[in-house]
Amino acid sequence: MTQPTIETRVIHLISQLVPVKSQDIKPEQRLRDDLGMDSVSSMELLSMLAEDFELDVGVEDVADVHTVAQTIELVKVFLAKKAA
Amino acid sequence: MSDAVAAPVSSRPPALVLGAAGFLGLNLVDALVADGQQPRCGRRARTNVLALRQRKVPLVQADFDAPETLREAMKGIDVVYHLGGHYPRLSLDLEKERHIGLTRLERVLDAAAETGVRRLVYVSSTATVAPRTDGSGSTEVDLFDTPPTWGAYHDLKWHLEARALAEKRWEVVVACPGACLGPWDLRMGTSTMLVGLARGLDVPHPDGLVSWVDARDVAKGLLALGTMTDPPRRVLLSAESIRLQSLLEVAAAFYGVTAPPALSDAEALAFADAEEHRAAEGGPRARLARELVDLIIHGPFIDATRSRHQLGVTYRPLDETLRDFDAWARRVRFIPTKSTQEAAP
Structure with a gap:
C-alpha cells in the first residue's frame, strides 16, 4: 500500500470541513469562494493540519492561505522547516 | 490580591481548563502559565488548537458529549476552570439549547465528583444578573428569581448558573464576566463590531448598557478564584458599564471613522432574527x-466592586484594551494593514 501524498492528505482534511468530496477538490480552488469555508473553518483546517503533520503553524499563518494549492504549499514549507 | 493564598508552584496540583482554546480560555491559560502553573487544557476532537499548540501546554481530550473523556481529563486535578459552557450558535430553539447545555454541565459536574476535584470555577455571564429597579449598580446578590424570557441565551445561562450554584458535592464558585474584549478572540465574538469598524463596514447594533471587560482581567479574576483559600461564591467581572453607542464612538475615533447610528430595539431584534433564520x-x-x-438592550448597570476588593482585579482602561486588541488583530490579520489589505479575506 502506497503512502498518501501530502496533497492527498491535505485534500482529505479539507473534505472533512466542507460539503465537497475529496475527488472534487482541486488545487486551484479557493477555500472560501469555491469551497464555502469561513475564517473559523479556515483556522480549524490549519489546526487539523498542524496536528496531522505535527507542524508549528501559527494563528497568523492562516491569513496567507486562500487556496487549496496554498494550503498544500504551506504544509510543504513547514515540513521542510521541521526537517531542517 | 491580599486574600489570595498562592501555594508554592511545585506543590500545587494541576488545574484543568475546559474551553481552553476559546477566547477567555487562551487568556486564562496565559494567566496560569504566568502564575507558574502548567495547566492541562481540555479540547474536543475538532477544536482549533493552533493557539494552544503555540503555548506548548499539555492538551487532553475533554469532550462534553463523551463523559469518559471528562473523567480521564480530571484525574489528579485539583481545580477545574469550566469556560466551555454551552453557547448556542443560534437562538431559535430554546428547549433544545437548554437541554444540550444542562446535559453537558451535568456530565462535567459528575466527572468532577467522581474524580475528587476540589473546586470548580464555573464561568457564567452577566446575562444572569438582574437589573435593579432604582437604577443603581447590580451586584452579586442580584439574581433573577426565574429565567428571563428574552431569548435562548438568557434562558440557558440562567439555568446553567442555577445548576452550578446548586452543586453540593464540592466547592463551586461562579464568575460572571461582562462583554469580553481584547486579544485572542479568534472566533470573533464581541470583537466583531470593532473589526467591522476598523474595516469600514456597516456595524448593525442596538443601543443599551454594555458591561465590557478585558479578557486578560477576567483571566486574573478567574485565577484568583481558583487559587485563593476562601473565594466568594459569585463574582461579577466588569471594567465599566457604558452605552454601547458610546463605546463604539470611542472605537470609531480610534479607527478614524464615524460610528454608525444605533438601530431601535425593535429594528435590532427583527434584523437579528432574520439573520439567524438565514444562517x-x-x-x-x-x-x-x-x-x-x-444582552445589550437588557443590559444591567454592573457594580463589580467585589472583584476589585476580594480578587484584587485592577481593570485596565478601554483605550488600552482597544490598542492591544488592534495590535493583535493586525498580527493575525483580522484587521488588514496597508501591506495586507489586498490579501485580506
Whole structure:
C-alpha cells in the first residue's frame, strides 16, 4: 500500500470541513469562494493540519492561505522547516 | 490580591481548563502559565488548537458529549476552570439549547465528583444578573428569581448558573464576566463590531448598557478564584458599564471613522432574527446575533466592586484594551494593514 501524498492528505482534511468530496477538490480552488469555508473553518483546517503533520503553524499563518494549492504549499514549507 | 493564598508552584496540583482554546480560555491559560502553573487544557476532537499548540501546554481530550473523556481529563486535578459552557450558535430553539447545555454541565459536574476535584470555577455571564429597579449598580446578590424570557441565551445561562450554584458535592464558585474584549478572540465574538469598524463596514447594533471587560482581567479574576483559600461564591467581572453607542464612538475615533447610528430595539431584534433564520438555512454567519441584541438592550448597570476588593482585579482602561486588541488583530490579520489589505479575506 502506497503512502498518501501530502496533497492527498491535505485534500482529505479539507473534505472533512466542507460539503465537497475529496475527488472534487482541486488545487486551484479557493477555500472560501469555491469551497464555502469561513475564517473559523479556515483556522480549524490549519489546526487539523498542524496536528496531522505535527507542524508549528501559527494563528497568523492562516491569513496567507486562500487556496487549496496554498494550503498544500504551506504544509510543504513547514515540513521542510521541521526537517531542517 | 491580599486574600489570595498562592501555594508554592511545585506543590500545587494541576488545574484543568475546559474551553481552553476559546477566547477567555487562551487568556486564562496565559494567566496560569504566568502564575507558574502548567495547566492541562481540555479540547474536543475538532477544536482549533493552533493557539494552544503555540503555548506548548499539555492538551487532553475533554469532550462534553463523551463523559469518559471528562473523567480521564480530571484525574489528579485539583481545580477545574469550566469556560466551555454551552453557547448556542443560534437562538431559535430554546428547549433544545437548554437541554444540550444542562446535559453537558451535568456530565462535567459528575466527572468532577467522581474524580475528587476540589473546586470548580464555573464561568457564567452577566446575562444572569438582574437589573435593579432604582437604577443603581447590580451586584452579586442580584439574581433573577426565574429565567428571563428574552431569548435562548438568557434562558440557558440562567439555568446553567442555577445548576452550578446548586452543586453540593464540592466547592463551586461562579464568575460572571461582562462583554469580553481584547486579544485572542479568534472566533470573533464581541470583537466583531470593532473589526467591522476598523474595516469600514456597516456595524448593525442596538443601543443599551454594555458591561465590557478585558479578557486578560477576567483571566486574573478567574485565577484568583481558583487559587485563593476562601473565594466568594459569585463574582461579577466588569471594567465599566457604558452605552454601547458610546463605546463604539470611542472605537470609531480610534479607527478614524464615524460610528454608525444605533438601530431601535425593535429594528435590532427583527434584523437579528432574520439573520439567524438565514444562517440556519445554511447562509453565512449572522451579522448580528440575537443574544447580543438581548444582552445589550437588557443590559444591567454592573457594580463589580467585589472583584476589585476580594480578587484584587485592577481593570485596565478601554483605550488600552482597544490598542492591544488592534495590535493583535493586525498580527493575525483580522484587521488588514496597508501591506495586507489586498490579501485580506
